[in-house]
Structure formats: structure tokens, C-alpha cells
Amino acid sequence: MLTIYGVYRSRTSRPLWLLDEIGMNFNHLPVIQAYRLPDASAADAPFNTRSEEFLVLNPLGQIPVMEDDGLVLTESLAITQHLARKYGGMLGPQNxxxxxxxxxxxxxxxxxxxxxxxxxxxxxxxxxxxxxxxxxxxxxxxxxxxxxxxxxxxxxxxxxxxxxxxxxxxxxxxxxxxxxxxxxxxxxxxxxxxxxxxxxxxxxxxxxxxxxxxxxxxx
Incomplete structure (x- = not known):
């Protein structure tokens, strides 16, 4: 299933808005920006942009990230265009x-x-x-x-x-x-x-x- 990594208070708002327009099901894994945490590397720190598992997806340590059938995208406007083209019907290009x-x-x-x-x-x-x-x-x-x-x-x-x-x-x-x-x-x-x-x-x-x-x- 399609997965979006990120929080609403970020550029992740763009694919999340689009996916609501489309009305499709997807996984949303909140990933907070590391700079918003007192210690992003602490053992009890929430999943964040410096977490090792997240850096595997995006070594730049930025959100959003999208996974879709093995395709990983890490730029918000590329993500929205991909989603609109593949799933968005009239929200995406028709020619x-x-x-x-x-x-x-x-x-x-x-x-x-x-x-x-x-x-x-x-x-x-x-x-x-x-x-x-x-x-x-x-x-x-x-x-x-x-x-x-x-x-x-x-x-x-x-x-x-x-x-x-x-x-x-x-x-x-x-x-x-x-x-x-x-x-x-x-x-x-x-x-x-x-x-x-x-x-x-x-x-x-x-x-x-x-x-x-x-x-x-x-x-």
C-alpha cells in the first residue's frame, strides 16, 4: 500500500491534501522534523528525520517521503504530480x-x-x-x-x-x-x-x- 512519511506541519501537507482529494486509502507514518526535538537521537525520541530507518529512505533527512510499489520519492511536488498522474483522474494530466x-x-x-x-x-x-x-x-x-x-x-x-x-x-x-x-x-x-x-x-x-x-x- 502507498505510504506517506511526514507530518502535516511540513511540505507533507501537499500530498496529504491531494490524497484526500482523491479519496484513496494509504498508510501515513508521522515523521517529525529533527530540529523540533530537544534531542532527536535520544532513545525515547519519536520517529524523526534523523532516525536511522528514515535516513535509509531519504539520506537528506527531509520530509515528505513516499513509497509506492517500490518507488521512493522525496520531493513534495514530484510526489503530488506522481500521485495525480497515477491515481488522481481529472486531478492529473489527460494528455x-x-x-x-x-x-x-x-x-x-x-x-x-x-x-x-x-x-x-x-x-x-x-x-x-x-x-x-x-x-x-x-x-x-x-x-x-x-x-x-x-x-x-x-x-x-x-x-x-x-x-x-x-x-x-x-x-x-x-x-x-x-x-x-x-x-x-x-x-x-x-x-x-x-x-x-x-x-x-x-x-x-x-x-x-x-x-x-x-x-x-x-x-
Missing amino acids: AAEEALIGQWSLTAATAVEGCALEILQTLANGGADTPEGQAQISICAEKLRRPFAVLERHLGGHEWLVGDRFTVADLNMAECIRYAQGVPALIAEFPKLQRWLLRCQDRDAFKAMMTAREAEPA
Whole structure:
């Protein structure tokens, strides 16, 4: 059976959201990030990203990891695209062109959005909104995000979704990267079509279930 390793408070949220969309059965083995533990190597430490058995799966010591019939994948966006292609029906590509477009949007999310969006999230989490240095860093990241957000805004001016005029794994991957920047609502509001699309993504039952499970985990 398909197995997902990781916790909701990580990029594991992406395949877990997708699997809820699909409605398939799978094993979920919680693996916590080692940096969140006082001593990840202690005898009583929970299963974590430095546990020897986990490092066999991913020597980088990162989550998520997926095992599927002998195939092991260790990158969240590769995992979601594989799951959508193999099990996801209309969530996945229906032809070669859609596969290419889904890959393109997913890579755009990873290379043009996620880094700065995640930096915003981390800066806010560390109280940066209350310091001049933090505010400056958020402003720099927001400025870098305006270009890819403008690309999305133009695309969404003529399309309801990113690929094939239906919700696909491309939307899921992009929405999960943009979520990190939602702590700066004024930035998102500059792009009303993107904002409406993001709200549609996050109004889905599977997203809400994922967020509920995420919020139930220890911070």
C-alpha cells in the first residue's frame, strides 16, 4: 500500500491534501522534523528525520517521503504530480500537453514563489513584523513575488484554473506555495484574480480537512 512519511506541519501537507482529494486509502507514518526535538537521537525520541530507518529512505533527512510499489520519492511536488498522474483522474494530466503544463506551473511554484513566500512566513513567525529589519525583509520578498504573481494574474484573467479549466495538481502545488505569503494580505490583494483563485482552492473540503489536521498537530 502507498505510504506517506511526514507530518502535516511540513511540505507533507501537499500530498496529504491531494490524497484526500482523491479519496484513496494509504498508510501515513508521522515523521517529525529533527530540529523540533530537544534531542532527536535520544532513545525515547519519536520517529524523526534523523532516525536511522528514515535516513535509509531519504539520506537528506527531509520530509515528505513516499513509497509506492517500490518507488521512493522525496520531493513534495514530484510526489503530488506522481500521485495525480497515477491515481488522481481529472486531478492529473489527460494528455502530454497537460502533463507539460502541470510540470511548468509546479516548477514555477518551486522556483519563483516558494523561496520568498517561505521567507515571509518564517520572518513573521519570528516576530519580524515588529522590527525594522524584519519589515525590510518582508518588503524585499514581497517585491520579488510581484513578478510571478503578475504572471498568474494575467493567466487567471482568462482561465478559472491553471491547466485544463479544472482544479488539478498544478493548482494545489501553486496554492500551497503561495499560502506561505498570506501573512501579508495586502500583497495578495494587489492581484484580485489570483486572490479569488486562491480562495477557491482553499474553499475545497480536502484543503479544509488538511488544515484542520495541521492545526491539531503540536506547533
